[in-house]
Amino acid sequence: MLDACHMLKLARGLLAMPQGVLLPGFRIPAKWKYITKLFEFQNKTGFRLGNRLTRNHAYFQRHKMKVALAAQVLSQSVADGLRHLRVKLKLPRFAGSEATEEYCWNEVKLR
Known part of the structure; x- marks a missing residue:
């Protein structure tokens, strides 16, 4: 029997795999590096962009059993932050x- 908590942690772990996750309709796979880049940008500039990312979220290996960290990373606010930096600020990274x-x-919509 699948439980939501375990599935969230598995989804985060899948995203963190080196090859990423190739989604239908996308040439470039989803990769964890964009989550860490988002955290580093927010940490460096002092902007929050509406999410709760901390070092524990971006570098979760020591906290991989914490469901709250997985849920906050796979959220609409993180997706919106990535979109803002790519579309509005046009940052090349x-x-x-x-x-x-x-x-x-999509992880938000599935919950």
């Missing part, structure tokens, strides 16, 4: 983050 944004957004 977020080019190709469309699939990661979609992955985060």
Whole structure:
């Protein structure tokens, strides 16, 4: 029997795999590197972009059993933050983050 808590952690772990997750309709796979780049941008500039990302979220390996961290990473606010940096601010390091944004957004819709 599948439980929601375990599935959230598995979805986060899948995104963190080196090859990422290739979603239908996207050339570039969803990758964890965009989550860490989002955290680093927010940490460096002081902007929050409406999400709760902390170091524990971006570098979750020591906290991989915490469901709240997985739920907050795979959220609409993280997807919106990625979109804002790519579309509005046009930052080159977020080019190709469309699939990661979609992955985060789809995880929200499935809950």
